[in-house]
Amino acid sequence: MPRCDWATDTNPLMTHYHDYEWGVPTTDERETFELLTLESMQAGLSWQTILNKRTNFRRAFDNFDVDKVAAYDDRDVERLRADAGIVRNRLKINAAINNARVIQAWHSDGRTLNAWLWHYVDNHPIVHRYATQAELPAQTALAERVSKDLKQAGFRFVGPTIIQSFLEALGILDDHMAGCTINHLSE
Template sequence: MKKRCPWAEVDDLYRNYHDNEWGKPVHDDRLLFEMLNLEGAQAGISWHIILKKRKAYQELFLNFDAEALLATSADYREHLLLEPGIIRNKLKIKAVFTNATAFLKVKEEFGSFDQYLWGFVDHQPIDNKFTTLSEVPAESEISIQLSKDLKKRGFKFVGPKIIYAYMQAIGMVNDHLMDCPCH
């Protein structure tokens, strides 16, 4: 009998995320933008915390609508630092707005953020064949290239490890272990 990736067995929140989202190819620009910013918010803390706070992030960051975010006032942005439902890190909060500007520029240049991102993997998920968690890398050549390009375009909190986790989350790489039913 196949079993889930071991990290997903922690609790129902992880199981649900693993079974219904993680590693499934995402092509919706809004969701791609959301996940990029959530992965950035996760830097230095547990993904579990971000998942628990995800609804608050969606509400406070206007469902990650980049144009709506950029239309907010300085007071609104400052108020986010007081919100207990999200990680109250000034640099991470500011990064969402910086990323919104860069995101819209990429969409304008490529037609969609999806076209831009998935071009790094020739528009096909990389299907890894790992059997143990210890085989799964923290970064890859592609995550390093994508990270450099995102930084060049003005994105923040997009280091190669964050970007590899992002690539896993949005299905650019399939790192479900071989004995996982989601593989």
């Protein structure tokens, strides 16, 4: 089956992620926090590396339960830094904890990260069908705006390139290639 160039048949995790998750609209807050954290962890690494460690990340970060991660302290940071099954970058780990705390505060105010993100597109995914992978932008004006707003809200490790990938992962941007047979909007 023709897929986007990056979703090779040689890595079942990449293929499964492409076919069943990437670009599928989600409004699940736990899943959104997981994807934000994984996208932040991926900075400077390959997505395949992150997918290969995803089970370990879920275990290490209490299945991305926002309240549990928001309660992490210095001992938890050291525990995570010692976990060879995840990315052990202190800045990225601290960003995940910080971001959980920001989301937790939003929840206390009756707000969700999902509602906030989806308002940028009036709750309708933006669909692009690029002819080649080379045409797919590393960041867009939308990603730049969301990144800036997230930073102003207190989030960390949310640069526009990370946010571009994050918006694609959430299905806010549906950037499957023109020749890809996956079309989540018709499912």
